[in-house]
Amino acid sequence: MTAREPDPMDLAIADGVDDEAIETNRRLYQGWRFYAVSALATIYAAFHMAALNGVSISDWTGIEIPFLPTFPMETWNFRIVHVAGALFLGFILFASTAFDDEREVRERPVLNWLAVALMLPALFSLGAAIWFAFQIAGGLTWNGIDATIQFWEIWYFGVPLMVATAGGIVLSWFHRRRRDAVAPTDLLLGVCGFAVAAYLITIYGTLMRNSTGTPFAPIGISLAALAGTLLIMELTRRVAGLALVIIATVFLAYVFLGHYLPGFLNSPEIGWARFFSQVYTDAGILGPTTAVSSTYIILFIIFAAFLQASKVGDYFVNFAFAAAGRARGGPAKVAIFASGLMGMINGTSAGNVVATGSLTIPLMKKVGYKKQTSGAVEAAASTGGQIMPPIMGAGAFIMAEITGIPYTDIAIAAIIPAVLYFVSVYFMVDFEAAKLGMRGMRDDELPRVKTMAKRAFLFLPIIILIAALFMGYSVIRAGTLATISAAVVSWLTPYRMGLPSIVKAFELAGIMSIQIIAVCACAGIIVGVISLTGVGARFSNLLLGLAGVSQLLALFFAMCIAILLGMGMPTTAAYAVAASVVAPGLVELGIPTLTAHFFVFYFAVLSAITPPVALASYAAAGISGANPMETSVASFKIGIAAFIVPFMFFYNSAILMEGTWFEVLRAAVTATVGVFLLSAGVQGWFLGGRAAWFVRVGLIAAALFMIEGGWTTDLIGIGLAAAGWLVQRVFHPDPDARLEVKGAD
Incomplete structure (x- = not known):
């Protein structure tokens, strides 16, 4: 009896990549509570898949079932239900504070009774509303001026709400419950979310939708919106930390205090009822x-959950190890490939740092990278995934x-910038490995590679997604086909x-979607304030004034604002806010819409590795x-090319x-040479050797000339690079020499 060849899907090297990360404030239910919450998460995700594809139970059975939604749903109602469902699931799954499993929870019965009492007005x-x-x-x-209706x-x-x-x-x-227990306060907040949704669906179903922002708007819209906010x-x-909440609070304060501020920050006085009605x-x-x-986002979360449930994510990482693991500093190069893809x-x-970094970071440390460098490589690679077409982290x-530009045009435009970023990160880690004399991983x-190549069909879901998008299918149809294909190809594996x-995949998607839905809704508050x-x-006018002095100065200022607004936020929220504040100003400068939005998108994404608030680096x-700060500085250094690429646009x-x-x-060629x-x-x-400080300065100058893109600057860049090569080969300058200041005692 011969030994069976190890199945590539069973290799421990990628073990845990597809495991679900458990947050510190996440509740872990058991028994009937577990099944109830799992069912809610499954129904929530499956509802979106059905609604997006226009499929309902009555279509399958031919029987009309009362109270179940018919598809396609009216757009506003669909979005209201989308937010309300995330609120209910989010509150019962994520506690207000982190759990300490080593300490016994002391419950306060009086708080339970207060929560139960508050359930009555909820x-x-x-x-x-019903x-x-x-x-x-x-x-x-129904109108906003009838005294009786206002009283109601x-x-x-x-x-009560x-x-x-x-x-x-x-x-x-202040309330504490065991990690496996439902907190009455959280159930209360979920019911409040449903009350907001029930009222808004009722009122927006009438002509009252057109009255928002006017004296005719029912006061209930403002009260429901205030509670919903x-x-x-x-x-x-609870799910994303305080950063975005603080920024949203500052913007909300600006609504009511802006008329006291001087200069371009001054805004007209707006009453609370008018603002919240809009x-x-x-x-x-x-x-x-x-x-x-x-x-799009929840659809691709469902797609990612199917990849996770079918263990295709494990295969992606194993394939990366097979392809790049032997190179010097191999695990770092694997991180670039795997983290970019995931x-x-x-x-x-x-989130991607946590998923793939738990595997790649220890291996990078094992082959000789410093702790901060290992974390920085993973952070830079995971951040780069947000600019990688065709999905770009939903960006x-x-x-x-926002722009009305066709999705396919955006995905095509993103190809060269993404390649430049990952090529730059690859060179960075390769040169670091060369300096430290690192080896790759052993074959054993x-x-x-041969064994992994036999399972290359597991890339089919990604290939089908890309092919469907560029064949003209809608994003929803392409994402649905890719999701189905992930389930189909799993039948050719042990999983x-x-x-x-499939039910488990929908459950995972429902839970995974909560953070991004909450963040997008919170970013919507900021977008609302801006609009x-x-x-x-007024910010656009400020940029126009700066451009009168220098366009480069205006772009630099726009970069700083985009990074500042993006700090502490996931990609989608960071870009949405930056696009509302910065992009219109760049368009006013005469910059094409696509270029302006790519500019702010890149810097909003790069805020994840920009000190001092670099979430990816901290993770x-x-x-x-x-x-954490050393890691964020190192990741900034590794991703430095990405801070130059937007100016190339x-x-x-x-x-x-x-x-x-x-x-x-x-x-593409000259820019690639430039990032090298x-x-x-x-x-x-x-x-092949360490460079002296003046050669390094010359190389950086050559890079900037090559990146600019003109014939003259390209020739200057090539000349500087050639001069650096000659100095390196002929004179062999001491790389440890330092610039000395004459005349110093």
Whole structure:
């Protein structure tokens, strides 16, 4: 009996990549609670898949079932349900504080009773919203100026809802329950979310949708939106931290204090009722960010969950190890490939660091990389996944939604910049490995390339996705086909997806989607403030004034604002906010829309590795055990080319595939040489040896000339690089020599 060849899907090298990460404040239910919450998450994700593809139970059975939605749903109603479902799931799954499994939880019964007491006004407000629906269906004319209706909305709906919402949020900060127990305060907040949704669906179903922002808007819209805003911000705090909540709070404060501010920050005085009657519409929370999260983002989260359930993610990482593991510093190069691929799909740099970094960071340390360098490589690679077409961490879909530019045009334009970024990161880690004399991994530590090649069909879901998109299928149809194909190809592996696995994949998708939905809704608050106060237009005027002095200065200022607004936020939210504030100003400067939006998109993404608030770097430092600030500085250094590439868009539009094939090809080649020289100069390693400081300076200067894109500058760059090569080969300068200042005692 001969020994069986190890199955590549069973190799321990990628073990855990597809495991679900458990957050510190995540509840871990057991028994009937586990099955109930799992069922809710499954139904939530499956509802989106059905709604996006226009499939309902009645279509399959031919039987109309009361109270079940029919598809396609009305757009605003779909988005309201999308947010409300995430709120309910989010509150029962994520506690207000982190759990300490080593300490016994001391519950306070009085807080339980207070939460139960607050449930009464929450249910009362929900019942009032349903009663309003019956009144309107019975022919009652609803408007915002009838005194009787105002009384109903304030005292039957608004006041009970605000008491329950505000009281529930405050109680939840002090309330403690076991990790496997449902907290009454969180259940209360979920009911409040449903009350907000029930009212808005009822009122927006009438002509009252057109009255938002006017004196005719029912006061209930403002009260529901105020409660909904508080719920969204509280859930965002639980799943994404305080950064975005603080920024949203600052913007909300600006609405009511902006008329006191001087200069371009001054805004007209806006009453709270008028503002909140508009913020929960497509001008704010239900606008572009929620439009994308309710369609493209959740669809690709479902796709990622199917890849995870079918263990295809394991294969991606194993394939990367087989292809690049033997090279010097192999695990770092594997991180570039695997993290870029996985990060493209999952839409969050920090989340991807946790998923793939738990494997790649220890291996990088094992072959000789420093702790901070190991974390920095993973952070830079995971961040790069957000700019990798065709999915770009869902950023491409938000850009298409905001700009109106076809998705395929955006995906094609992103190819060369993404290649430049990953080529630069590759050179950085390769030169670092060369300086340190690192080896690759041994053959017996790696999967066999030949064996992995036999499973290359597992790339089919990605190939089908790309092919369908460029064949003209809609993004929803292409994503659905790719998701189905992930289940189909699993039947050719030991991890066949049956009905239980498919249900599990939908459950995973429902849970995975909560963070990004909350973040997109919270970003919608900021977008609403920007659009309703006009601060974006005033910022555009500021950029125009700076451009009168220097366009480069205006671009640098725009870069700083985009990075600042993106700090602490996932890709989608960071870009949405930056696109609302910075991009219109760049367009006013005469920069093409696509170029302007790519500019802010890149810098919003790069905020994840930019000190001092570098979420991806901090997540990597947590795994590597390095100092977070040192890791963020190292990741900034490794990703340095990405901070230059957006300026290339401005000076050389061929980088974005605009121009003749010759122009595009020349721009790609010269820019690639440029990032090679930049990496050599930053790392101090050039053509097989360490470079002296003045050679490094010359290489960086040559890189900047090559990246600019003109014939003259290309020739200057080539000349400087050639001079550096001659100095290196002929004179062999001492790389450890330092510049001495004469005359110093």
